[in-house]
Amino acid sequence: MNGEILSTGDEVCSGAINDTNAAHIASGLKDIGVRVTRHGCVGDDMKDLVAVLSEIGERSDIAIVTGGLGPTVDDLTAEAAAKAGGIGCALDESALTNIRHFFDKFSRKMAPSDIKQAMLPVGAIPIYNPAGTAPGFIQTIGRCRCYFLPGVPGEMEKMFAASVLPDIASLLRKGRVVTCQRQLSVFGLPEARVNDRLAGFSERFPSIKLGMLARFPVITVKLTGFCPLNSREDSMECDIQKAAVQNEIDRAGDWAAERLGDHVFDRDGRSMEAVVGDLLVKQSATLAVAESCTGGLVSHLLTNVAGSSGYFLFSGVTYANQAKMDVLGVSKETLDTVGAVHEETVVQMAEGVRRLSGADWGLATSGIAGPSGGTSDKPVGTVCIGVASEKGSRAFRFYSPFNERLLNKQIFAIWALDTLRKMLIKEMII
Amino acid sequence: MNGEILSTGDEVCSGAINDTNAAHIASGLKDIGVRVTRHGCVGDDMKDLVAVLSEIGERSDIAIVTGGLGPTVDDLTAEAAAKAGGIGCALDESALTNIRHFFDKFSRKMAPSDIKQAMLPVGAIPIYNPAGTAPGFIQTIGRCRCYFLPGVPGEMEKMFAASVLPDIASLLRKGRVVTCQRQLSVFGLPEARVNDRLAGFSERFPSIKLGMLARFPVITVKLTGFCPLNSREDSMECDIQKAAVQNEIDRAGDWAAERLGDHVFDRDGRSMEAVVGDLLVKQSATLAVAESCTGGLVSHLLTNVAGSSGYFLFSGVTYANQAKMDVLGVSKETLDTVGAVHEETVVQMAEGVRRLSGADWGLATSGIAGPSGGTSDKPVGTVCIGVASEKGSRAFRFYSPFNERLLNKQIFAIWALDTLRKMLIKEMII
Numbered sequence: 001m002n003g004e005i006l007s008t009g010d011e012v013c014s015g016a017i018n019d020t021n022a023a024h025i026a027s028g029l030k031d032i033g034v035r036v037t038r039h040g041c042v043g044d045d046m047k048d049l050v051a052v053l054s055e056i057g058e059r060s061d062i063a064i065v066t067g068g069l070g071p072t073v074d075d076l077t078a079e080a081a082a083k084a085g086g087i088g089c090a091l092d093e094s095a096l097t098n099i100r101h102f103f104d105k106f107s108r109k110m111a112p113s114d115i116k117q118a119m120l121p122v123g124a125i126p127i128y129n130p131a132g133t134a135p136g137f138i139q140t141i142g143r144c145r146c147y148f149l150p151g152v153p154g155e156m157e158k159m160f161a162a163s164v165l166p167d168i169a170s171l172l173r174k175g176r177v178v179t180c181q182r183q184l185s186v187f188g189l190p191e192a193r194v195n196d197r198l199a200g201f202s203e204r205f206p207s208i209k210l211g212m213l214a215r216f217p218v219i220t221v222k223l224t225g226f227c228p229l230n231s232r233e234d235s236m237e238c239d240i241q242k243a244a245v246q247n248e249i250d251r252a253g254d255w256a257a258e259r260l261g262d263h264v265f266d267r268d269g270r271s272m273e274a275v276v277g278d279l280l281v282k283q284s285a286t287l288a289v290a291e292s293c294t295g296g297l298v299s300h301l302l303t304n305v306a307g308s309s310g311y312f313l314f315s316g317v318t319y320a321n322q323a324k325m326d327v328l329g330v331s332k333e334t335l336d337t338v339g340a341v342h343e344e345t346v347v348q349m350a351e352g353v354r355r356l357s358g359a360d361w362g363l364a365t366s367g368i369a370g371p372s373g374g375t376s377d378k379p380v381g382t383v384c385i386g387v388a389s390e391k392g393s394r395a396f397r398f399y400s401p402f403n404e405r406l407l408n409k410q411i412f413a414i415w416a417l418d419t420l421r422k423m424l425i426k427e428m429i430i
Numbered sequence: 431m432n433g434e435i436l437s438t439g440d441e442v443c444s445g446a447i448n449d450t451n452a453a454h455i456a457s458g459l460k461d462i463g464v465r466v467t468r469h470g471c472v473g474d475d476m477k478d479l480v481a482v483l484s485e486i487g488e489r490s491d492i493a494i495v496t497g498g499l500g501p502t503v504d505d506l507t508a509e510a511a512a513k514a515g516g517i518g519c520a521l522d523e524s525a526l527t528n529i530r531h532f533f534d535k536f537s538r539k540m541a542p543s544d545i546k547q548a549m550l551p552v553g554a555i556p557i558y559n560p561a562g563t564a565p566g567f568i569q570t571i572g573r574c575r576c577y578f579l580p581g582v583p584g585e586m587e588k589m590f591a592a593s594v595l596p597d598i599a600s601l602l603r604k605g606r607v608v609t610c611q612r613q614l615s616v617f618g619l620p621e622a623r624v625n626d627r628l629a630g631f632s633e634r635f636p637s638i639k640l641g642m643l644a645r646f647p648v649i650t651v652k653l654t655g656f657c658p659l660n661s662r663e664d665s666m667e668c669d670i671q672k673a674a675v676q677n678e679i680d681r682a683g684d685w686a687a688e689r690l691g692d693h694v695f696d697r698d699g700r701s702m703e704a705v706v707g708d709l710l711v712k713q714s715a716t717l718a719v720a721e722s723c724t725g726g727l728v729s730h731l732l733t734n735v736a737g738s739s740g741y742f743l744f745s746g747v748t749y750a751n752q753a754k755m756d757v758l759g760v761s762k763e764t765l766d767t768v769g770a771v772h773e774e775t776v777v778q779m780a781e782g783v784r785r786l787s788g789a790d791w792g793l794a795t796s797g798i799a800g801p802s803g804g805t806s807d808k809p810v811g812t813v814c815i816g817v818a819s820e821k822g823s824r825a826f827r828f829y830s831p832f833n834e835r836l837l838n839k840q841i842f843a844i845w846a847l848d849t850l851r852k853m854l855i856k857e858m859i860i
Contacts, residue, residue, distance in 0.1 A: 011643055013456065013466065026443065036443065040470050072625035073632075113626060133622075152644075154837065192563070195502035196543060202503075213441055214582075289747075295733025296726030299747045303725025304836060306801065314753035317719075317729045317745035319738075323787055327744065327757070357753055371736065406734060407584065 001172060003029050004060045004144075005039035006052060008067035008077055009151055013043045020153055021066045028160060032169050033226075034062065044068065049080035057084060057142025062168060064160070067151030069134035071113035077148060078137070082121035085141045089119045095126045095135040102133050124148075127163045131155045138167070145171070180246050182253040183269025184221040186260055187418055194219055197259045205252040207245075217411045220269055221256060225249045265421060272417045273301040279424040280311035280361075287420075288357035289315040290328055290349040290364040292340060293383060297413045298365060314357040318349065328352030341366050341378050343395035346386030354388045361424075362388035365416045369408040383412045385419050394423070431602060433459050434490045434574075435469035436482060438497035438507055439581055443473040450583055451496045458590060461611075462599050463656075464492065474498065479510035487514060487572025492598060494590070497581030499564035501543035507578060508567070512551035515571045519549045525556045525565040532563050554578075557593045561585045568597070575601070610676050612683040613699025614651040616690055617848055624649055627689045635682040637675075647841045650699055651686060655679045695851060702847045703731040709854040710741035710791075717850075718789035719745040720758055720779040722770060723797040723813060727843045744787040748779070758782030771796050771808050773825035776816030784818045791854075792818035795846045799838040813842045815849050824853070 005022045007013075022039045029036050037060070042052045049068070056063045068077030082089045096118040103110050117134045120126060127136035127147070132155040137148050147164045149156045186194060191214055198221070201210050211222040225245040257264045266275050280287055289298050289312075299315035302308050316327050321340055324330040329352040334344050346364040354362030367383030374380035381400035386393060396419055400411045435452045437443075452469045459466050467490070472482045479498070486493045498507030512519045526548035533540050547564045550556060557566035557577070562585040567578050577594045579586045616624060621644055628651070631640050641652040655675040687694045696705050710717055719728050719742075729745035732738050746757050751770055754760040759782040764774050776794040784792030797813030804810035811830035816823060826849055830841045 011641060012453075013469075023442075038470065039443075040468065070625075071622045074625075111626060113622065154646075154832075154834070192501045192541075192543065195500075195504075196541060211440060288753075291726075294730075295738075296721075296729030296745055296747065299726030299749075300724075300730045300839075303747075303749060304839075306835065308725075309749060313750040314757065315726055315745075315747035315749075316757075317726065317733075317747065319729075319733060319745075320743040320787075323718075323744035326788075327746075327786060356757060357750075358756075402584075404584070405736060409730075409734075 001034050001061045002037045003034045003168075004037060004056055004063040005029075006056065006063060006065045007039070007041040007151070008044070008049065008065065009041075010043045010074070012067065012151075013041045021149075021151065021156055024153070024157055025064045025066070025160060028165055029064075029168070032165060033172065034168060044074040044076060046076050046080055046083075049076055050083045053081060053084035053141055053146070056146070057144045060144045062171075063144050063146045064164065065146055065148045066156055069117060069136065069148065069150050071111075071116050071133070075116070078120055081124070081137075081139055081141065081146065081148060085121060085139060087122045090122050091115075092118050092120045092124070092126055092135075092137075095120055095137075098126070098128055098135050099133045102129075127159050129155055129159055130162070131158050136163070180225045180242070180249050182223045182249050182267070184223075184253065184257055184260065184264050185266040185269055185271070185275070186219045186221055186263050187217060187265055187272065187414060188263045189219065189260070191219060194221065194260065194263075198256055201252070201256065204255065205248065208249060208252045210252075210256075216407065217414050218272065221260070222269075223249050223252050223256065265418065271301075271305075272414050272421065274305050276417050276421050276424070277302065277305045277308055277311060279421065279428070281307075283360075283424065283427060285360040285424075286311050286313050286358075287361045287363065288313050288353045288359035290324075290346075290353040290362065290386075291315055291317045292319060292324070292349075292365060293367040293369045294365045294409055294413045294416065295319065295369075297409050298363070298416055301413060301417070313359050314353065316353050316356070324349060328356065339378075341368060341382055341384055343384055343386070343397060346384045347388065347393045347395050348386075350386035350388035351393055360389060361420065362386075363416055363420050364388075365412055367408070367412050369405045369412065370403050371405060381408055383408075383415060385412075385416045387420055387423050389423070389427075431464050431491045432467045433464040433598075434467060434486055434493040435459075436486065436493060436495045437469070437471040437581070438474070438479065438495065439471075440473045440504070442497065442581075443471045451579075451581065451586055454583070454587055455494045455496070455590060458595055459494075459598070462595060463602065464598060474504040474506060476506050476510055476513075479506055480513045483510060483514035483571055483576070486576070487574045490574045492601075493574050493576045494594065495576055495578045496586055499547060499566065499578065499580050501541075501546050501563070505546070508550055508554075511554070511567075511569055511571065511576065511578060515551060515569060517552045520552050521545075522548050522550045522554070522556055522565075522567075525550055525567075528556070528558055528565050529563045532559075557589050559585055559589055560592070561588050566593070610655045610672070610679050612653045612679050612697070614653075614683065614687055614690065614694050615696035615699055615701070615705070616649045616651055616693050617647060617695055617702065617844060618693045619649065619690070621649060624651065624690065624693075628686055631682070631686065634685065635678065638679055638682045640682075640686075646837065647844050648702065651690070652699075653679050653682050653686065695848065701731075701735075702844050702851065704735050706847050706851050706854070707732065707735045707738055707741060709851060709858070711737075713790075713854065713857060715790040715854075716741050716743050716788075717791045717793065718743050718783045718787035720754075720776075720783035720792065720794040720816075721745055721747045722749060722754070722779075722795060723799045724795045724839055724843045724846065725749065725799075727839050728793070728795060728846055731843060731847070743789050744783065746783050746786070754779060758786065769808075771798060771812055771814055773814055773816070773827060776814045777818065777823045777825050778816075780816035780818035781823055790819060791850065792816075792823075793846055793850050794818075795842055797838070797842050799835045799842065800833050801835060811838055813838075813845060815842075815846045817850055817853050819853070819857075 124137040124139040349364035350362035364386040370380035554567040554569040748754040779794035780792035794816040800810035
């Protein structure tokens with residue numbers, strides 16, 4: 001079974017927005033074994049939309065189409081789908097009910113343009129939208145079963161997971177592919193170096209596909225195994241095959257982790273902040289952070305993890321030097337002699353925030369994210385990181401090769417969390 | 431002139447990563463008047479790559495191809511381009527020099543796989559990469575002038591701006607299109623409501639294209655004007671045409687801003703944090719922030735703006751209630767009676783952080799981002815915002831309709847900055 005993805009909308013085609021929908025959908029389809037053969041985009045033009053949908057109807061088994069279901073004049077998808085299918089649109093009562101329900105929930109009045117969203121191609125099956133007004137719908141065009149979803153990622157992703165993937169999975173009876181995956185979270189190596197270290201992988205593990213996903217500054221190494229099923233999902237033969245694939249993936253994961261050494265910080269693909277949070281929970285320890293150059297990013301990352309209020313107490317973003325002194329008790333003498341970006345300073349910051357908050361651990365950052373502020377001693381990209389605990393304090397200095405503010409904030413933040421992670425692990429071993 | 435964009439790489443095709451490159455390139459091409467007719471993707475497969483490049487060579491004037499220029503076994507683009515052009519690859523000396531230069535800069539040793547990146551199709555023109563090792567190159571395939579760039583966004587974007595766009599612009603002699611654009615930054619209205627308020631725009635301003643870019647929770651309304659040029663860039667006829675288009679865009683911008691009212695917070699498309707920063711600079715005022723639910727995001731946004739150290743002093747991310755008391759002086763009685771999420775509490779937080787830091791303005795957030803923590807009185811999505819200045823303090827309460835932690839953090843942070851923005855503007859009027 002092959003699938004296509006079509007993103008509609010002028011903003012997507014012209015590049016005004018990034019199309020995260022296609023990536024999300026492709027990933028989901030791949031996981032259930034649908035071969036994604038094409039994804040493209042088309043603008044808000046009736047003629048083009050009808051043409052592309054008709055082409056899709058002739059060449060693919062399934063298609064996921066996003067966008068164009070809203071209430072505005074640019075929203076042409078339902079009408080275009082009807083035209084491509086050679087039929088008309090009609091008011092769908094259950095779709096109208098869903099829209100009404102959404103408006104009642106937020107005590108908002110329906111406007112005429114909102115009712116337009118309940119006009120679906122005749123015979124189309126509505127897909128309930130739990131997070132917005134535009135219902136999606138399923139319609140066959142040519143030989144292709146087409147799923148139409150809103151373009152708003154938050155709405156699309158929910159509907160894709162709850163309604164579309166299960167529907168497609170139920171279509172897959174014969175020749176299904178089981179995919180198992182393991183993910184290694186890697187920090188501190190660029191992609192080329194990860195690749196060099198994993199040279200020889202495909203010869204050793206020919207049935208496992210190696211992939212790399214780089215989300216600066218972390219790389220996720222993905223190991224995926226497949227086994228075609230000619231039997232039903234719940235038979236014993238299937239279980240044996242799945243177990244064999246899983247076993248091979250585990251061996252491949254161990255081999256890769258050994259080659260990547262200390263740069264692997266998690267064997268389940270988790271984020272650095274989730275791993276740090278988990279270590280703090282295991283040790284029933286609390287954390288406070290003192291940030292300068294990272295400007296709040298370290299605490300923002302930590303607090304993105306659900307349950308972080310169980311260990312994260314406080315962050316002092318002491319952007320100004322006066323704040324470092326007044327809030328954290330960093331000494332004026334230190335700032336005057338060695339400056340804000342120095343090992344002595346971050347030790348005082350980490351100890352100060354620990355004292356102030358009563359936390360078990362204190363973590364501090366101070367550096368130069370750029371683009372301005374660098375000197376020959378301390379160029380843009382210099383960062384000092386301090387960690388304090390009841391056992392004492394340590395400081396570290398790193399140099400990022402980048403000149404961009406946001407890239408440096410990101411790498412400083414992950415360096416800081418990684419430094420804390422290593423010290424938390426040492427603590428568990430002792 | 432038409433252009434195509436091709437993104438290469440298994441991760442892009444399978445959806446493992448989001449393809450921001452295509453969007454960026456499409457936007458740049460559109461701005462110089464190239465009609466982007468197609469963008470698609472292809473995986474790391476030599477046969478597919480050669481086939482797609484050959485097809486492009488037959489149907490388009492220019493093409494921008496990203497990815498596959500790295501040192502790994504998956505990087506096939508240079509070889510595929512050569513095959514599609516019916517030629518071979520050879521070591522390009524200037525490309526090799528660029529790579530060596532990069533390694534010297536970071537005191538890193540070149541490995542054999544890095545030299546692979548200097549193997550380009552015979553006759554290709556290398557494109558210098560200032561931020562990485564992989565050089566790009568220009569090569570004609572069929573009738574198409576193809577620009578090959580790295581997939582890493584940071585590298586690609588620099589090379590696209592510095593080398594590719596100017597090269598394409600120089601190709602455009604006849605029939606060039608001048609584009610002028612105005613952007614309105616809008617907050618507090620969903621897309622459907624913005625659309626309703628701007629109903630009638632295309633009838634009033636038929637030559638101006640209206641677009642909307644939604645980057646939650648801010649919407650950027652884009653007004654673009656075009657005028658075809660049959661004369662040379664520097665002639666007076668051209669200047670007159672440009673002025674007429676600019677004038678019409680200004681009129682359209684004023685009309686749209688009037689219809690959107692207070693929801694327009696900037697007429698130059700700037701971010702909320704940049705607008706707030708600019709107001710603080712104009713008033714020579716300083717700011718400190720006290721964050722609870724936003725977890726550091728407000729200060730992270732503020733410190734993304736270059737020059738923010740000129741007005742941003744400190745943020746206290748008092749995630750734990752004890753920290754609210756110990757660091758900001760919030761009273762225990764207040765927390766025990768009305769709780770952390772209350773107008774009284776955020777007033778004390780804002781006043782406390784102002785006192786602590788000596789800032790002119792204090793801004794505080796306290797709310798429930800979710801998914802847990804809501805009650806019937808204060809459901810998930812409730813946020814209180816406090817603002818303190820020498821003239822006194824004010825508090826506000828808002829309700830977000832979302833259940834997702836990150837969405838709520840984002841909308842809370844922009845609500846807080848917007849609240850401050852409005853009070854800063856009042857200050858200027860007085």
